Amino acid sequence: MKSEKISDAVVRxxxxxxxxxNELSFREVSTVSSQELGQKxxxxxxxxxxxxxxxxxxxxxxxxxxxxxxxxxIRQILNLDQQINVALVGAGNLGQALSxxxxxxxxxxxxxxxxxxxxxxxxxxxxxxxxxxxEDLGATVKRFNIRIxxxxxxxxxxxxxADQLIDAGIEAILNFAPTILxxxxxxxxxxxxxxTDLLSLAYYLGDGKEALTNES
Amino acid sequence: MKSEKISDAVVRxxxxxxxxxNELSFREVSTVSSQELGQKxxxxxxxxxxxxxxxxxxxxxxxxxxxxxxxxxIRQILNLDQQINVALVGAGNLGQALSxxxxxxxxxxxxxxxxxxxxxxxxxxxxxxxxxxxEDLGATVKRFNIRIxxxxxxxxxxxxxADQLIDAGIEAILNFAPTILxxxxxxxxxxxxxxTDLLSLAYYLGDGKEALTNES
DNA sequence: TAGATTGTTAATCGATTAACAATC
DNA sequence: TAGATTGTTAATCGATTAACAATC
Numbered sequence: 001m002k003s004e005k006i007s008d009a010v011v012r013x014x015x016x017x018x019x020x021x022n023e024l025s026f027r028e029v030s031t032v033s034s035q036e037l038g039q040k041x042x043x044x045x046x047x048x049x050x051x052x053x054x055x056x057x058x059x060x061x062x063x064x065x066x067x068x069x070x071x072x073x074i075r076q077i078l079n080l081d082q083q084i085n086v087a088l089v090g091a092g093n094l095g096q097a098l099s100x101x102x103x104x105x106x107x108x109x110x111x112x113x114x115x116x117x118x119x120x121x122x123x124x125x126x127x128x129x130x131x132x133x134x135e136d137l138g139a140t141v142k143r144f145n146i147r148i149x150x151x152x153x154x155x156x157x158x159x160x161x162a163d164q165l166i167d168a169g170i171e172a173i174l175n176f177a178p179t180i181l182x183x184x185x186x187x188x189x190x191x192x193x194x195x196t197d198l199l200s201l202a203y204y205l206g207d208g209k210e211a212l213t214n215e216s
Numbered sequence: 217m218k219s220e221k222i223s224d225a226v227v228r229x230x231x232x233x234x235x236x237x238n239e240l241s242f243r244e245v246s247t248v249s250s251q252e253l254g255q256k257x258x259x260x261x262x263x264x265x266x267x268x269x270x271x272x273x274x275x276x277x278x279x280x281x282x283x284x285x286x287x288x289x290i291r292q293i294l295n296l297d298q299q300i301n302v303a304l305v306g307a308g309n310l311g312q313a314l315s316x317x318x319x320x321x322x323x324x325x326x327x328x329x330x331x332x333x334x335x336x337x338x339x340x341x342x343x344x345x346x347x348x349x350x351e352d353l354g355a356t357v358k359r360f361n362i363r364i365x366x367x368x369x370x371x372x373x374x375x376x377x378a379d380q381l382i383d384a385g386i387e388a389i390l391n392f393a394p395t396i397l398x399x400x401x402x403x404x405x406x407x408x409x410x411x412t413d414l415l416s417l418a419y420y421l422g423d424g425k426e427a428l429t430n431e432s
Numbered sequence: 433t434a435g436a437t438t439g440t441t442a443a444t445c446g447a448t449t450a451a452c453a454a455t456c
Numbered sequence: 457t458a459g460a461t462t463g464t465t466a467a468t469c470g471a472t473t474a475a476c477a478a479t480c
Contacts, residue, residue, distance in 0.1 A: 007446075009448095011419045012412065014415075018415070019395075034461075035460095040396065042396055046464095047448060050449090052463095057463070059463080060461080061456050061461055061462040062462075063456060063462085064460085065462090077419065078416070092316075093312055093316050094313040097309035097312070097313040098410070109418065148417055150414070171420070172417040172418075174414055179235075182258075188417055188420035190413050192408075192410050192413050197228075202295045202296055202300050202388075203295065204227075204388055205300065205363055205364070205387050205404075251436095251437080260474095262473055262475090263472060265437090265440090266471095276438070278438075278480035279436080279480060280437065
């Protein structure tokens, strides 16, 4: 299979596959079936096979998928066979927390620069990175070939920061601020706003309202 | 409209509506149409009308929606007309960052207890809350009627913490650890793992692979 | 009244799942 | 060979969007 357009739902599952495959690899498991994957990841095995088949024939009938080979392929698909440099804008608590994941998420993605608007923050060290003034954003993005920006500034600054990132030539943005950003179509934007997640959870709290289903 | 089962996609948009409506209210805008909402939130107006109509006839033909009334209704739908107590497990950087949003997200959701397994953390103050040992989780959850748990512990501890939260009678979990948790069907689980988000962004980086579309 | 906008049905679009021939 | 499992088509399911009568 080739040259269909891949839906975002599919793309978002690839890192989930990758993560579990890495774990299997670490445990020296060499082969895995879509059924095992599905069980562990709470996904339908047919869906997993279909997802992978968009990108190539990675499995072997009767056998399953070779773990090492599939890891390699998914990393290629996700462009993680090259180092991807990331900028973090906003050196507050959340920004600092994210920068700690630097080692953790490795996988060739790396936060290589941290920016903040506040004079107090500029010059501080965060995980071996020195916080730079926002004014340096354009120059630094170009110099280090930074392609993804993470926004962890307060919501009222988020759009401005996004605009600056886009001006600097960034290709994708992960936005933690609880606001809807406007970006040109060629810039990929993912929202990572946890307040939305948390508030929506409240809907499901039992309440009498609709706690009763037809079981028992 | 009543008594259809509401999809999660719909539920997750409600906090987004609520947030923007709060902003309108602050700006003393009293009425809003689905078209305006759609424009601002990047959603189809028909979808917004349909979403809201699942829960009642909140709008007025020819006029639109009364901002204050709609806020009240959405808050009721999301169970935010009562205070919802939240526990945070994991007082690391991310946990501390989230607890700072306490004031921010208000809306009747409140982190009222913080837990950590490490002796170093226990007893420390985080935003006026004293970090408690995980052993106290069951008792504290019951005493304070805590209904939602946020997990910000390392991935290898996440399942154990989830089990403890569930034992304690929690009804919903927001999981920041990059791992798939197994929870019983009656517990609502949302994943808030930003590494997945970030890795999936890399897929969209221009690369020659599929950078060329039919524009230009 | 004329213009605007809802609530809702029908049409469309897209994503998930089932089923199975191919084949290891 | 018999059993297992893929890749893929067809069926199903669900979500989004268009269209429009009702009505403010």
